[in-house]
Amino acid sequence: MNLRARFHDLQSLLTAHAALWRPSPFHLGRPPWCDERPALAAALEGLDDATVEHFGDDAEACKAWLATRVPELAHLTEACRVPDLPARELPDCGARFDDGIPGRKRLQIEAFARHIPPAATPVLEWCAGKGHLGRRLALADRVPVSSLEIDPALCADAVRLAARQGVDQQVVCADALDEDARIHVRGRSVLALHACGELHRSLVRRANRDGAQAYRIAPCCYHLGTDGLYRPLSRDARLELDASALRLAVTETVTAPRHDRLRLARDQAWKLGFIALRNALEGEAQRPFRPVPASWLAEGFETFCHRLAAREQLVLPADVAWTQWEDIGWQRRAEVRRFELVRHAFRRPLELWLVLDIALGLEERGFAVEIGRFCTRALTPRNLLVLAERRAPDSEAGMAHDDDAPTAPGAQP
Numbered sequence: 001m002n003l004r005a006r007f008h009d010l011q012s013l014l015t016a017h018a019a020l021w022r023p024s025p026f027h028l029g030r031p032p033w034c035d036e037r038p039a040l041a042a043a044l045e046g047l048d049d050a051t052v053e054h055f056g057d058d059a060e061a062c063k064a065w066l067a068t069r070v071p072e073l074a075h076l077t078e079a080c081r082v083p084d085l086p087a088r089e090l091p092d093c094g095a096r097f098d099d100g101i102p103g104r105k106r107l108q109i110e111a112f113a114r115h116i117p118p119a120a121t122p123v124l125e126w127c128a129g130k131g132h133l134g135r136r137l138a139l140a141d142r143v144p145v146s147s148l149e150i151d152p153a154l155c156a157d158a159v160r161l162a163a164r165q166g167v168d169q170q171v172v173c174a175d176a177l178d179e180d181a182r183i184h185v186r187g188r189s190v191l192a193l194h195a196c197g198e199l200h201r202s203l204v205r206r207a208n209r210d211g212a213q214a215y216r217i218a219p220c221c222y223h224l225g226t227d228g229l230y231r232p233l234s235r236d237a238r239l240e241l242d243a244s245a246l247r248l249a250v251t252e253t254v255t256a257p258r259h260d261r262l263r264l265a266r267d268q269a270w271k272l273g274f275i276a277l278r279n280a281l282e283g284e285a286q287r288p289f290r291p292v293p294a295s296w297l298a299e300g301f302e303t304f305c306h307r308l309a310a311r312e313q314l315v316l317p318a319d320v321a322w323t324q325w326e327d328i329g330w331q332r333r334a335e336v337r338r339f340e341l342v343r344h345a346f347r348r349p350l351e352l353w354l355v356l357d358i359a360l361g362l363e364e365r366g367f368a369v370e371i372g373r374f375c376t377r378a379l380t381p382r383n384l385l386v387l388a389e390r391r392a393p394d395s396e397a398g399m400a401h402d403d404d405a406p407t408a409p410g411a412q413p
Contacts, residue, residue: 001083003369004236007356009079010349011238017072021346024244025339026272027286029332034339040069044338052337059252059377063345073345080348085115085372085385090140097139097165101132104254108380109133112193115374115385116216119143124188124212126203127176127195131158131169137191138167148172148184177202186211193218194382198225204233204358207388208365215362215388218374222246222354230354233361239353248343249350252381265333267297272336273329274305278314301326355384362388 014021023031034041047055055062067073090113098106109132119141125134128147135158138145147169149155155173162169174181176199185203190212192200200219207215222230223246230241271289279285296307302322309316359369367388374385 001371003356003359003363003371006079007234007236007353007360010076010353010356011236013072013076013079014239014346014349014353017076017346020070021248021343021350022245023343025336025343026268027275027289029335031339031343033342037070040342041339043069044341045335047338049334052341055341056337059344059348062341066342066345070342070345076345076349080352082352082384083372085370085374085387087114088118090114090136093136093139094165097136100130100161104379105132108193108375109136111375111379112191112216112218112385113137113140115372116191116387117214119189121187121189121213122146124148124184124190126190126192127199128154128158128171130154130161131171132161133191133193134158134169135162135165135167138162138169139165143168145169146172146184146188148174148176148181150175182206182210188212189214189216191216194220194380196221196224200358201225201231201233204361204365207362207367213390215367215386217358217386217388218382218384219355219358219386220250220382222249222351233357234364236360237357241350245350246354248347249354250347250382251344252347252377254378254380267292268336269329269333270297270301270304270326271329272332273301273325273327274308276328276332277305277316277320277325278309278312281314281316301329351382352384355386359386359388362386366391 019033019036023033025031030041055065063073063077067077090110101109112133113136119137120143122144123134123137123141123146125131125137125145125147128134128149129151131145131147131149134145134147137143145168147158149158149171150173152173155171158169158171162171172181172184174184176195185206190203192203192215195203195217197220200217203210203212203215203217223243226243226246228243230239230246232239271292275289278287292304292308296304302320305320305322305325306316308314355371359371363369368391369386369388371384371386373383375383377383
């Protein structure tokens, strides 16, 4: 894959169709594109609940349906094709290794470890949690492993588990974003499995100075640590992405249990019911909606609205028809789910653009880079992996990157 050419293709497609993915139906009601594409809006509104549920679970089926009405999406699908990385066989790690690791997480660890090259240098596990991934690589490649984690309780668990299996694993209790943590990167192959937001971006920003030999990064939660606006990592990035766009890139999830889906549906309906009530009292407007504590959703719709009103300094009348506004919330959720199907078709393109920005950022800082998939979507939608190897010194000429200079995104489409 030509990384830079793919990056430019995606950037052009995303820029050209920004009107379809930037507006959030949750905040806007009917997005502006409904007036420009009335046939598409009518087709979405005509979908029955079972089909909407199916499209929410099967992204490819949804894209195929949308492509008959938005032909441009076929180009996006082609631009998002990513190969599977080659896998290797790993030695057995023993039955006790699995103790205490959730099943899906265990499979992600194994997939990640199988799709990275054998470690030729000591390994640093970045944002390590209990050190499961580092311990797996210590057993597989017989190299020294350091696992860096901020939570002392998790560090203590990592020490205990390493001792139980007799692996060469040093646990470092430190904040990955602190300057002092950078000394642990030098000379290492750095592993980052689902390190969130700035925790993985900080590795790229400092890659020309930290002295790592290699990076293996499967990124996640791109919106975290951005202060609301994405700061690109590569020189050709021109998309301006706010927190809403960055969250869109990670809204695709593996199918949740039925009780979780019902709870999430109710939570969204209640939020939309409150927004509709507030708009009725204060006028239609797009207002920010900050996260709501889970405890607020445990005592009924009326109590939920009273708490939100107090936070938002909204004066509620004494005679609110609570059942009516809750019903309106459910109606709004049905509309939002249908219109969001269009926006969701751009989740993978946005995510791949962000991953390519990481890859090109590392390339510009002196690394040979490839990307690919390390597992299926069913195991985790965050299945893209960046593999970067430090180039020999004589091949790094002209690759300097001024990380201290402000990096501003290009003009917003």
